[in-house]
Amino acid sequence: MRDSLSLWFIVKNYRIRSVFIKNFFIILSLILLPVTGFSVGIYQLYSKTVTEEISSAHLHSLSRIRDMIDMTIREADNYSIRIASSETLATLMSPSPMHNYDLNVNVLKMSAELNMMDTMRNFVESVYVYSEQNRSVISSQMGRWDLEQFLDQGWLDSYNTNKSQRKAWTVARKAKTFQSESEEKTLITLFRLAPLLETSKLGSVIINIDTARFMNMINQTGSDYIDSVFIIGGDGTILGSNDLTLINRPISDVIPVKDIAEGKPNEPVFVYEDESKQSVSYVHSLYNDWKFVSIAPLKLYEDKAKYIRNYLYISSLFSIVVALIISLVVSWRMYMPIKQIMSVVSRPGEWLEESPPPKRVNEIKYITSSILDSYGEKRELENELRYRLSLLDRAYAIALQSQINPHFLYNTLETINWQAIRLSGGENVVSDMISSLSQLLRFSLEGEDNLVPIRVEIEHCKHYIDIQKIRYPRKVDVQWHLDEKIMNYKIPRITLQPLIENSIYHGIRPMSQEGMITISGQLEGDSIVIRVADNGVGADPDKIERINQELADKNWITANNHIGIRNVNQRIKLTFGDQYGLHMASVPGHGTTVTVRISAIQA
Structure with missing residues (x-):
């Protein structure tokens, strides 16, 4: 019986139906669910905080790059405006004939003005002044050339296309500016129609920015958060990028983020590339219709997140072990009162003899006391039943004994009654008494049913009364x-x-x-x-x-x-x-x- 109350017996036989097992899993769930939820919440909060921090730093860095580019392009535009409003340029573009000496003097003056670029010299490849009337090009590096003999003519199509629609515009292109160059350079070319002060435009000032040097300067002023920067023109094509092969391609081909073209600026979005998470931010230029897009790989975030994940894994494993121990201890302590009740139910006699009355009563002691009281009452009833059975046996013996004498008396009375009638020659008082007494005895002996109608009981009583009236007249x-x-x-x-x-x-x-x-x-x-x-x-x-x-x-x-x-x-x-x-x-x-x-x- 004691084995049937052991924990192993309970688990083996009742399994999931066991109160111990149910309590164990309930307590385990109550501990693990909050801990797990808390851990996941901390991880999510940390991820969100770090992501927002990196994104904010990313956006701030991009804004600084934007300000630098805007300042540089504004300086280049101011330079082109100064050149376009120059009297020397107006003279060179004039349709009036000019003596060779005057022409050479003006070309030298123009070349000197073109080379007054100050800080732009670090990234400006060359500056052209194109005279449509004279079909000539003055270069900051190579002087005056006839258009047909000038090496770089890649800008000419853009000029012819846009001169009637715009006063200034920008294109990205590739060109050789020197015959000795083996490869074409990638350029950002700024156009401004000239002369500036004349109604009739007779040519253009063309500034060629070396994209590679310009982007290198941008990268040097950037931050560790930014990996790639894109300069996007008003038509959505790439004007500048660290990867020069992407020039003039739509930005949507490079970064499949719809918000860059249509959404709100200054709000970082996140994309996944080769299972790495990247933050993509973009801002509008404050000077022209350009947009600036930057990509920041969240490697730093991933490293921190990995550290936090590992920490949470270890913490979760430790929490599981602690939860298992706590669940086992609490479940066992909750099971002990049930085991005590089961012990009382299975062995009430031992508890009734061994256990003193509880000094302090709680719910379990109240239940066990009630069970023991019920068992005590049951035992008293069993003793009472045994006693009554003994009384019943005794009564049955008395009843059997009492049946012997009436049978003998009944037979004897019948004999006496027959003899009295025979000797007296008929019925008399004696025979009447004997007859009534015989009826009384017959009534007490005959019939298996202990219950009789009241009418029959009265008839029996009348026989007895008849005898008593004869005896006591x-x-x-x-x-x-x-x-x-x-x-x-x-x-x-x-x-x-x-x-x-x-x-x-x-x-x-x-x-x-x-x-x-x-x-x-x-x-x-x-x-x-x-x-x-x-x-x-x-x-x-x-x-x-x-x-x-x-x-x-x-x-x-x-x-x-x-x-x-x-x-x-x-x-x-x-x-x-x-x-x-x-x-x-x-x-x-x-x-x-x-x-x-x-x-x-x-x-």
Whole structure:
């Protein structure tokens, strides 16, 4: 039995239905779910914070680059405006004929003005002044050339296309500016129509920015957060990039982010490329229609995130171990009261003998005490049942013994009655008494049913009264006041006769005059109440009280006087229940009344 209360037995047999297992998983879930949620929340918050921090630094760096580029392009535009408004340029572009000497002087002046670039010299490849009227080009590096002989003519198509629509514009292109160059250079070319102060434009100032040097300068002023910078023209094509092969390609081919062309600036977005997360930011130029796009790989963020993930993994593993230990301890402590209750249920006898009454009561002790109390009551009932069974065996033995004598007497009385009739030549008083006595004995012996109709019980009583009237002439009279409605209800066999006998022998016989016995009965609710009253000598109140106490004792039984009043009372209680039976009331000198209460059962 003790093995059946062990934890291994419980887990093995009840499995998931076990209270211990259920509590274990519930407690484990209650611990792990908040811890897991807290860890995930910390990781998400950290990721968001770091991402926003890097994105903010990224955007700030891009804004500085934007300001630098805007300042540089503004300087280049101011330079082109100064050249376009120069008198020397206007003279060179004039359609009026010019002497060679004057032409050479003006070309030298123009070349000197073109080379006054100040800080732009670091990234400006060359500057051209193109005279459409003269079909000539003055270069800051190579002087004056006829257009047909000039090496770099890649700008000419853009000039012819845009001169009638714009006064200034920008294109990205590739060109060789010197014959000795083996490869073309990538250039950002700025156009401004000239002369500036004339209504009729006769040419253009063309500034060629070396894209590679310009982007290198941008990268030097950038930050560790930025990996790539793109200069986007108003038409969405790339004007400048660290990767020169991307020039003049749409930015959407390089970075598939719709917001760059249509969305809001100054709001970083995130893209994934080759499983690496990148922050893409862009801002509008504050000077022209350009946009500046930068890409910042979040490698620093990924390294920190990896560190945090590893830390959270270790913390989660530790939390799981701690949660398992706590869950086991708490579940075991919760299971111990249940085990105690199971132990009390399975071995109540040991607990009843070994356990003292609890000094301080809690819920579990209250339950175990209730179980032990119930077990104690059960054991008392079992003892009571065994005692009653012994009484029943004793009563059965007495009943068997009592049947022997009546049978013998009945047979003997029949013989005497036959002899009396034979000797007297017919019936007489003696034969009548013997006949009535025989009927009494026959009634007590015949029939298997213990319950008989009240009508039959009365007939039996009348036989007994006939005998008593012969024995005590003019001594006793009997009056019957029974409701006809109760005649067919059942009553235990030989119930009224012992009561009538008790009235005659203890109440009327000691009197000198004739006595009266009144027998009444009626239906009261679900009970039949019959009263046998006499006007005899009565009895002492103490004796009546003692008799009523004996009548109330359901365990009383004796082998003597078993057909007496006490026997009748016990048979009624055994038949109908403890709430039924006899009750005596007596007044000395005025008589005694015995009340019979039985259950109303139809015959």
